[in-house]
Amino acid sequence: MAIAKLDVVVLDCPDPVALAGFYAGVLGGTVVEDADWVDLKLPGGGVSLAFQAAPGFVPPEWPAPDHSQQFHLDLTVEDIDAAEKEVLALGARPLEVEDRERSFRVYADPAGHPFCLCRC
Structure with a gap:
């Protein structure tokens, strides 16, 4: 319970x-x-x-083993390429998007919190 x-x-x-x-x-x-x-x-x-x-407020550093990222959000999307364009247009910035074949990409929101776009 x-x-x-x-x-x-x-x-x-x-x-x-x-x-x-x-x-x-x-x-x-x-x-x-x-x-x-x-x-x-x-x-x-x-x-x-x-x-x-x-x-x-001090945004988390990612990736930085000597600094906590505090938390991150995983957001599932149907089309990761289309979703990437939209979050970047809203003010996100890429943190780790080099591997385009991986099932997720990492971004920071405008305040610096990390979040991932994940393929469904």
Whole structure:
């Protein structure tokens, strides 16, 4: 029996509204603002993403064995090449995309959090 149910994944960042807008562009959903906290309600319900203002935020370094990446999101996509073009247009930057045959590619969101686009 579970003790709890996962409700939301929270990302610290310098600009919660901007980062929520980035992920809304990638995942869809509705951005709901509340002071220094912003929710992204995803289509279909379930787990949401939230964004919290963090003064002095320092983005993770990837890959860096001497620095924690903190966490990353794996996002499944039907067409990895098309999805790559779209996330780059929204402000993502590539971190590891050299191996074009691999089943995933690694990017950073505009605040520097790593995420992967993964083939279905």
